[in-house]
Amino acid sequence: MAPAYKRILLKVSGEALAGDNSFGIEPPFLQAVAKQIADVAKTGVEIAIVVGGGNIFRGMAGAADGTDRVTADTMGMLGTMINALALSNAISRQGVKSKPYSAVPMPSVADAFTAREAKASLEEGYVVVLGGGTGNPFFTTDTASTLRAIELECDVVLKGTKVDGVYSADPMKDPAATRYDHVTYDEVIGQDLRVMDTAAFALARDNGMPIIVYALNDAAGLAGVLSGTARSTRVSKSKPL
Numbered sequence: 001m002a003p004a005y006k007r008i009l010l011k012v013s014g015e016a017l018a019g020d021n022s023f024g025i026e027p028p029f030l031q032a033v034a035k036q037i038a039d040v041a042k043t044g045v046e047i048a049i050v051v052g053g054g055n056i057f058r059g060m061a062g063a064a065d066g067t068d069r070v071t072a073d074t075m076g077m078l079g080t081m082i083n084a085l086a087l088s089n090a091i092s093r094q095g096v097k098s099k100p101y102s103a104v105p106m107p108s109v110a111d112a113f114t115a116r117e118a119k120a121s122l123e124e125g126y127v128v129v130l131g132g133g134t135g136n137p138f139f140t141t142d143t144a145s146t147l148r149a150i151e152l153e154c155d156v157v158l159k160g161t162k163v164d165g166v167y168s169a170d171p172m173k174d175p176a177a178t179r180y181d182h183v184t185y186d187e188v189i190g191q192d193l194r195v196m197d198t199a200a201f202a203l204a205r206d207n208g209m210p211i212i213v214y215a216l217n218d219a220a221g222l223a224g225v226l227s228g229t230a231r232s233t234r235v236s237k238s239k240p241l
């Protein structure tokens with residue numbers, strides 16, 4: 001059976017890459033995520049990845065400690081680049097070609113991101129791993145994910161994170177929160193359901209880009225999400241009848 005999607009944008013949570021730790025990358029978990037991605041790539045699905053940086057540094061935390069926000073966000077973007085290099089290398093080790101790109105110019109580290117070059121690499125069968133977020137302070141890698149999905153003409157954004165969908169409240173803080181199978185852009189924005197930031201949801205809404213939120217550690221993996229067997233929440237314009 002043909003895959004449901006031709007080209008996907010996967011957001012890999014930086015925070016989740018820390019596994020059971022609160023900082024850094026847990027190598028076995030990184031390899032497990034890389035294997036899930038490589039297995040799907042081998043079925044012919046084109047995969048672009050945006051990596052977060054919450055396992056290394058978040059600009060808001062730095063700014064709260066007194067670092068100026070632009071410097072703090074730059075530190076955050078550099079953190080995402082560390083994750084991008086690690087993930088791209090881990091995917092290559094699973095036998096699938098992968099290339100990192102950076103939104104922040106650093107020529108000796110990775111090619112600078114352009115949509116044109118990233119698209120050409122996708123067409124050549126590379127999994128492209130996009131570090132540096134949007135390349136601008138005051139944004140997040142969630143917004144970068146939606147932006148890159150639109151630029152690269154992806155069919156869907158998959159947000160792989162620590163929770164298995166969008167809930168009525170943050171499930172990490174409210175044990176009574178309930179999970180939705182499907183929710184609209186207007187509901188997530190109107191009810192301030194903060195699994196992604198409002199800018200990311202608004203950009204997705206304005207460009208009709210569907211988002212699927214799932215847990216990176218789900219045993220069914222990325223393939224399970226794409227086939228509909230893993231727990232997840234779909235965010236789109238309207239709900240199925």
Ligand SMILES: Nc1ncnc2c1ncn2[C@@H]1O[C@H](COP(=O)(O)OP(=O)(O)OP(=O)(O)O)[C@@H](O)[C@H]1O
Binds near residue numbers: 141160161171194196
């Ligand atoms: N209504 C909600 N439904 C689900 N999760 C929510 C909700 N509100 C807040 N969250 C929180 O959002 C988190 C995911 O977003 P967050 O930006 O913190 O992390 P991430 O994108 O996974 O990590 P990183 O920024 O490192 O890439 C979840 O772990 C969850 O605790």
Ligand SMILES: O=c1ccn([C@@H]2O[C@H](COP(=O)(O)O)[C@@H](O)[C@H]2O)c(=O)[nH]1
Binds near residue numbers: 079136
């Ligand atoms: O476009 C962007 C993306 C990210 N940042 C900074 O990086 C950190 C880590 O990204 P997360 O999305 O939180 O995982 C973020 O806190 C920002 O400080 C950025 O400046 N611009």
